[in-house]
Amino acid sequence: MPLRLRKFIGTILIIFLVLLYAILAVSIASAYLGTSPWWVHFLYFLLSGLLWVLPAMAIIKWMAGPVQK
Template structure:
């Protein structure tokens, strides 16, 4: 696949990932943490705020394409 097309597709995948993940994380927090103390909210949003990085790293790795062989 052409690197420019791979980057174009990857950019939209990351945007889609962030939007869907933010909606899902906020929905879970709204329904599950409504009566929880502040520190539970803090830990949840700290963890969920960092968790989206893992799938984003996979998309970025895919966008970079295959590694050239070492000589």
């Protein structure tokens, strides 16, 4: 697969990942954290705000293609 096409597909995947992840994180927060104290909200959004990076890193590694020596 050409590198340019791989980067295009990866960009689309990252956009969908961020959109779906944000909707899921906010849905979970509104369903379960309604009466929780502020520090529970803070910890939840801190962790969920960092967690999306892991699948995004996998997509970015795939976009870069195999390492050429």
